[in-house]
Amino acid sequence: MAVEIERKFLVTSKIFKKEVSKSYIIKQGFLNSHEERTVRVRLKKDNGYLTVKGKSSEDGLSRFEWEREISKQEVEHLLELCEEGIIDKKRYEINLGNHIYEVDEFHGDNEGLIIAEVELNSENETFEKPDWLGKEVTGDIKYYNSQLSKNPFKKWNQKKAP
Template identity: 50%
Template structure:
């Protein structure tokens, strides 16, 4: 079974900027129940339908399939809540690729970095611009950002 193992972090500086060009993402959720999320995503010129299982520690089952962009556009209209809009930047560091997501729309002001790992116990080096880890904080899950955007809780 395919597994996604990732860790998420806030950023403490903009030192990552200027290194790469971002790709625009728009995504929505057809299901956000804890046992499964079903996401539709358009990333640049590509689109995907993704089904994810419940998260245990830092991993969960993940099934991702390419779909035609025109179909994804129509599925986004069926999604719950506002869409999650962001620019994603891929930044190499110490043999790994970090993904930095700069959110727009109702999540404007939020910037997260994540790293995908091959095991939950894999060791990795933190870039100097990485701040606090938020992997276990459900507020930062994209499916929750669709239902409860950053703008609604960031200053409370």
């Protein structure tokens, strides 16, 4: 069991791709996406994971996280049980100073959205901010993957008919 501490930002340009150390495709779904807890199943390359996350702190910086590796076959079966809205994205890892930025370029219903996360050891830890980092969205629930599966980015700017 651990507490995850991370900051989340929008990405303003694709120039970050010049700094990538590795990248891979992620497919994930949610068995439970309640605001008090999420249960996620994820396929990252050929590795499967089952993750439980608790409610975020008031500022959105930290929350409980438990994760276990599971087989690719188990992930494929569990994805069939997930709530509607599977997340497809490409993750890029970028080493900067003492930290690794994980930049997610979303596909499918979230096409056009790019979010960077940096994991920290403490809530007050300082870290380098690259030029391609935009507005901070830490704690803004609409950017959580569990919410993007329910209310995808493609729907955000749709105007409602009168």
